[in-house]
Amino acid sequence: MSKAIQLINGQWQAGLGHDVSSLNPARNQVIWQGKSASKEQVDTAVKSARAAFESWAEMSLEARIAIAEKFAVLLGENKENLAITIAEETGKPLWETRTEVGAMMGKIAISVKANNERTGTVENPMPGAKAMIRHKPHGVVAIFGPYNFPGHLPNGHIVPALIAGNTVVFKPSELTPKVAEETLKLWLQAGLPNGVINLVQGEVETGKALASHPQIDGLFFTGSSNTGHLLHEQFGGQPGKILALEMGGNNPLIVKDISDVKAVVHDIIQSAFVTTGQRCTCSRRLFIEAGEQGDAIIAKLIEATKAIKIGYFDDEEQPFIGSMISEKAALSLVAAQQQLLDLGATSLVEMKHLEVGTGFISPGIIDVTSINEMPDDEHFGPLLKVYRYTDFDAAINEANNTSFGLSAGLLSDSEDLYNHFFRRIRAGIVNWNKPITGASSAAPFGGIGASGNHRASAFYAADYCAYPVASVEAPKVSLPATLSPGLSI
Numbered sequence: 001m002s003k004a005i006q007l008i009n010g011q012w013q014a015g016l017g018h019d020v021s022s023l024n025p026a027r028n029q030v031i032w033q034g035k036s037a038s039k040e041q042v043d044t045a046v047k048s049a050r051a052a053f054e055s056w057a058e059m060s061l062e063a064r065i066a067i068a069e070k071f072a073v074l075l076g077e078n079k080e081n082l083a084i085t086i087a088e089e090t091g092k093p094l095w096e097t098r099t100e101v102g103a104m105m106g107k108i109a110i111s112v113k114a115n116n117e118r119t120g121t122v123e124n125p126m127p128g129a130k131a132m133i134r135h136k137p138h139g140v141v142a143i144f145g146p147y148n149f150p151g152h153l154p155n156g157h158i159v160p161a162l163i164a165g166n167t168v169v170f171k172p173s174e175l176t177p178k179v180a181e182e183t184l185k186l187w188l189q190a191g192l193p194n195g196v197i198n199l200v201q202g203e204v205e206t207g208k209a210l211a212s213h214p215q216i217d218g219l220f221f222t223g224s225s226n227t228g229h230l231l232h233e234q235f236g237g238q239p240g241k242i243l244a245l246e247m248g249g250n251n252p253l254i255v256k257d258i259s260d261v262k263a264v265v266h267d268i269i270q271s272a273f274v275t276t277g278q279r280c281t282c283s284r285r286l287f288i289e290a291g292e293q294g295d296a297i298i299a300k301l302i303e304a305t306k307a308i309k310i311g312y313f314d315d316e317e318q319p320f321i322g323s324m325i326s327e328k329a330a331l332s333l334v335a336a337q338q339q340l341l342d343l344g345a346t347s348l349v350e351m352k353h354l355e356v357g358t359g360f361i362s363p364g365i366i367d368v369t370s371i372n373e374m375p376d377d378e379h380f381g382p383l384l385k386v387y388r389y390t391d392f393d394a395a396i397n398e399a400n401n402t403s404f405g406l407s408a409g410l411l412s413d414s415e416d417l418y419n420h421f422f423r424r425i426r427a428g429i430v431n432w433n434k435p436i437t438g439a440s441s442a443a444p445f446g447g448i449g450a451s452g453n454h455r456a457s458a459f460y461a462a463d464y465c466a467y468p469v470a471s472v473e474a475p476k477v478s479l480p481a482t483l484s485p486g487l488s489i
């Protein structure tokens with residue numbers, strides 16, 4: 001009997017599709033397996049969410065929040081277990097996955113605040129009536145998550161969606177199913193009624209069955225730009241459905257006129273290599289001025305990059321980074337490095353796949369200044385492309401020369417330069433003298449261009465979880481003091 005890995009209408013059941021499994025990518029060990037959800041099971045999950053919708057939406061906001069708050073308490077009680085599961089399944093070190101569970105816990109209070117501030121109830125008096133603004137949930141929403149933050153990022157859609165009164169069918173990344181299973185067990189323990197959240201596990205075909213289901217009212221997606229574009233095409237001609245896309249980036253970081261080389265190198269490393277480069281906000285392109293100061297920054301960056309500690313998630317002396325999500329991902333990064341070398345780039349620190357059968361890879365830095373036709377690809381791993389520039393405006397133009405627009409940053413002691421940079425750069429997250437990773441849940445989070453579809457998440461997730469309803473309301477029907485011309489009643 002296959003393991004019960006699908007959650008449909010509050011019941012754990014075995015999948016009726018094909019075999020699926022999850023690997024610990026650092027030790028190449030299977031840590032979870034079962035069978036994917038069949039198309040029929042996806043259909044039943046959507047119908048269960050539909051059946052649960054009315055009573056969930058009609059429950060008071062306070063009652064829904066109480067369940068979310070109980071979930072936050074349970075996350076706290078199970079913090080270490082969940083942090084270990086995330087670390088095992090992704091390869092990320094424990095120091096980081098503990099932070100991820102912390103962010104999941106913090107999401108509840110922030111989502112309650114956002115729900116109130118952005119989609120709350122407003123009453124405006126008017127003669128003989130009142131003008132009301134309220135918000136209603138969409139209905140059944142499909143939620144798709146990526147593997148890099150398998151707890152925090154789906155949670156960033158799930159928590160606001162549930163608080164707003166939607167019911168959910170969640171399709172996690174096929175690379176991180178175990179984290180999803182453990183998280184949903186906590187939601188059930190928190191008292192979520194049957195059918196309010198459903199989990200369908202599987203690969204692309206499970207995703208397609210869910211995304212194309214006629215009875216979903218919306219889809220909230222965090223993942224790659226390619227998949228996001230496919231979903232956008234698929235949703236074409238359905239203006240009645242809400243689609244929120246959080247996608248990748250090809251994020252620039254420019255350095256100019258700084259006094260503290262070590263601090264600059266710290267912020268570059270934190271921007272480019274944290275999570276083994278697997279954050280959508282990671283800096284992929286680094287602009288360093290030609291000349292002595294730039295040379296000194298590059299020299300220190302090379303030295304510090306070579307010294308980065310890489311290791312297992314549970315090493316007693318914690319590494320800065322762990323394995324990538326899979327050997328396949330690591331090999332694709334090495335291939336991308338080779339492609340750039342073939343185009344004429346120069347390696348400054350060679351990125352190397354460290355151990356056959358695992359996702360271990362060392363960070364790489366590559367000077368691409370001499371490449372004329374640069375591919376505008378997101379390299380989702382620890383590969384940093386360096387551009388040496390002579391003119392600041394030309395560097396900003398090149399930074400904007402991408403279809404993406406997620407995050408961007410300037411490291412500079414000059415506020416005037418920052419003001420200039422801020423005006424000209426095109427991105428949804430723009431930082432000054434801080435790493436461009438590590439975005440706050442208390443701010444909007446989203447990008448422009450190929451990075452998103454103008455439905456920012458994090459604090460603004462409330463906006464796509466509910467639709468506004470404007471009402472003019474009076475306690476009884478009354479004749480106006482003055483009738484419109486031409487009327488006699």
Ligand SMILES: NC(=O)C1=CN([C@@H]2O[C@H](COP(=O)(O)OP(=O)(O)OC[C@H]3O[C@@H](n4cnc5c(N)ncnc54)[C@H](O)[C@@H]3O)[C@@H](O)[C@H]2O)C=CC1
Nearest residue numbers: 144145146147172173207208223224227246247248249280
């Ligand atoms: N902007 C943001 O907030 C963030 C964006 N990302 C991006 O996510 C990517 C890494 O995550 P991945 O898991 O590789 O993304 P992915 O796009 O491969 O997968 C995301 C989800 O979509 C599903 N899926 C894939 N193809 C599908 C299809 N044709 N139809 C329906 N569902 C499908 C997957 O099974 C998974 O659940 C990177 O590009 C990264 O930049 C990651 C984190 C945050």
Ligand SMILES: O=C(O)CCC(=O)N[C@@H](CCC(=O)O)C(=O)O
Nearest residue numbers: 156279280281437438439441458
């Ligand atoms: O969604 C939120 O609450 C804030 C966004 C966030 O946590 N971003 C993180 C990770 C996103 C990623 O890069 O995958 C970050 O900016 O580092």
